[in-house]
Amino acid sequence: MSEPLLIDLSKSGRKAYCYPPLDLPRGFEQALPDLPIELQRQKAARLPEVAELDVVRHFTRLSSLVHGVDNGMYPLGSCTMKYNPKLGEHIAAMEEFTQIHPLQDISTVQGCLSVMYNLLEDLSSITGMSWGTLQPCAGAHGEYTGLKMIRSYFLKRGETERTKVLIPVSAHGTNPASASVVGFEVVEVKSNKEGLVDIDDLASKLDHTVAALMLTNPNTLGLFEKDIIKISEMVHKAGGLLYYDGANMNAIMGMATPGDMGFDVIHLNLHKTFSTPHGGGGPGSGPVMVNDRLRPFLPKPDIELTDSGYVYRWDDEDSIGKVSMFWGNFLVVLRAYVYILRMGSEGIKAASRHAVLNANYLAAKLGQRISIPYGKLCMHEFVASASVLKEQYGVTAQDVAKALIDEGYHPPTVYFPHLVDEALMFEPTESESVESLDRFVEAFFRILDMAEDDPETLKEAPHRTPVGRLDEVRAVKEPDVRY
Numbered sequence: 328m329s330e331p332l333l334i335d336l337s338k339s340g341r342k343a344y345c346y347p348p349l350d351l352p353r354g355f356e357q358a359l360p361d362l363p364i365e366l367q368r369q370k371a372a373r374l375p376e377v378a379e380l381d382v383v384r385h386f387t388r389l390s391s392l393v394h395g396v397d398n399g400m401y402p403l404g405s406c407t408m409k410y411n412p413k414l415g416e417h418i419a420a421m422e423e424f425t426q427i428h429p430l431q432d433i434s435t436v437q438g439c440l441s442v443m444y445n446l447l448e449d450l451s452s453i454t455g456m457s458w459g460t461l462q463p464c465a466g467a468h469g470e471y472t473g474l475k476m477i478r479s480y481f482l483k484r485g486e487t488e489r490t491k492v493l494i495p496v497s498a499h500g501t502n503p504a505s506a507s508v509v510g511f512e513v514v515e516v517k518s519n520k521e522g523l524v525d526i527d528d529l530a531s532k533l534d535h536t537v538a539a540l541m542l543t544n545p546n547t548l549g550l551f552e553k554d555i556i557k558i559s560e561m562v563h564k565a566g567g568l569l570y571y572d573g574a575n576m577n578a579i580m581g582m583a584t585p586g587d588m589g590f591d592v593i594h595l596n597l598h599k600t601f602s603t604p605h606g607g608g609g610p611g612s613g614p615v616m617v618n619d620r621l622r623p624f625l626p627k628p629d630i631e632l633t634d635s636g637y638v639y640r641w642d643d644e645d646s647i648g649k650v651s652m653f654w655g656n657f658l659v660v661l662r663a664y665v666y667i668l669r670m671g672s673e674g675i676k677a678a679s680r681h682a683v684l685n686a687n688y689l690a691a692k693l694g695q696r697i698s699i700p701y702g703k704l705c706m707h708e709f710v711a712s713a714s715v716l717k718e719q720y721g722v723t724a725q726d727v728a729k730a731l732i733d734e735g736y737h738p739p740t741v742y743f744p745h746l747v748d749e750a751l752m753f754e755p756t757e758s759e760s761v762e763s764l765d766r767f768v769e770a771f772f773r774i775l776d777m778a779e780d781d782p783e784t785l786k787e788a789p790h791r792t793p794v795g796r797l798d799e800v801r802a803v804k805e806p807d808v809r810y
């Protein structure tokens with residue numbers, strides 16, 4: 328059953344609060360004399376008039392319609408929807424952290440500065456970089472920040488002809504978008520038939536006009552770029568830099584570092600790899616970590632530990648400046664710090680091992696009945712293809728994804744990466760037990776049986792949700808969010 332809107336529950340005169348009458352002089356309501364008349368409301372806004380219990384029940388019912396990691400598996404590839412320990416939520420809700428202000432005297436926020444400073448130290452060792460910034464508020468924001476630094480680096484060196492950023496076809500969509508926003512020209516690098524960077528194609532595109540190669544390793548097919556050392560040598564030899572998209576560090580954290588692979592700059596998604604519930608565009612954090620070459624260009628202020636405690640440093644003249652208000656999403660930063668402290672270096676390694684093991688287990692099981700076109704061994708995720716199902720029964724990746732909702736699962740990522748026809752991209756994460764993976768496989772096989780026996784019903788899935796199949800394209804192209 329679908330949930331009515333609050334406005335549908337509205338009864339004139341009903342109120343969600345009950346206060347004694349106001350005994351102060353009135354006037355706030357009329358206190359907008361400077362607002363031009365055409366901008367002033369001519370009649371009262373039509374707001375829902377509901378009782379407190381109506382509101383509580385409405386949102387409680389809505390919350391039970393939402394799928395999250397806390398109520399079921401969420402194998403959305405490239406999003407790392409891992410379980411986020413409640414300890415982090417508890418600590419992030421403490422008044423000592425929520426009731427402070429970035430402008431209060433620095434002597435009163437030394438604890439928070441130590442959280443940021445220590446986290447930067449931990450992230451430096453996890454990435455093999457020398458320092459970083461916690462300001463960016465999302466992965467894409469981190470990309471923007473890192474690429475801005477690359478641009479400043481070349482401008483400072485007078486290499487103004489370096490205007491191109493090379494990006495593999497398999498890259499996340501934010502990569503070319505961020506490069507364009509910073510003012511670079513995006514040049515695509517082909518993948519070879521194994522799904523890895525095509526070295527010959529890369530070589531043919533490397534010259535004095537290339538500022539950077541933007542890469543993620545493992546790539547979005549879940550495959551490790553085994554020639555990464557060779558690739559980084561090629562790019563550096565041509566005078567370019569290497570940018571690592573570290574949104575999903577789940578496969579390699581504690582095991583290998585982008586620094587050792589030859590990368591100069593990396594962004595991380597704390598809200599994927601290092602705890603913090605995400606999805607729906609909630610608060611995120613995309614720290615950017617750099618090696619010594621790019622360190623002078625980091626956003627300011629930096630945090631420095633002196634004899635008299637932590638201080639802000641504003642004097643870096645090559646800095647690209649600020650990229651967000653104050654210090655980014657501090658509570659997300661805090662959760663990441665809690666996560667890393669709780670896990671310890673051995674726990675971090677174990678998480679990577681389990682993420683990779685789970686993905687390979689699931690790939691081996693699902694691979695018995697659906698094609699996985701690239702790679703025998705994957706890292707933290709893998710991409711299956713529903714193209715045979717489509718040919719044989721007219722059942723698409725989209726249909727399979729929708730049917731999984733009926734089975735109580737969040738669908739995998741669909742139609743990405745574009746290299747794979749009818750792509751279904753699974754990332755089970757380290758959170759799931761072998762029993763829960765087995766249940767998922769059973770559900771998936773039930774769907775494949777249905778594709779054979781009753782494709783028409785499957786094509787109308789989901790059947791057990793308040794609303795059926797929505798016109799997703801129209802929802803994006805003609806959004807109508809007004810009542």
Ligand SMILES: *Cc1c(COP(=O)(O)O)cnc(C)c1O
Pocket residue numbers: 405406465466467468499501502543572574575596611613
């Ligand atoms: C999620 C993701 C991003 C973008 O991160 P946002 O926080 O959504 O901006 C970039 N690259 C990869 C590989 C990702 O998975």
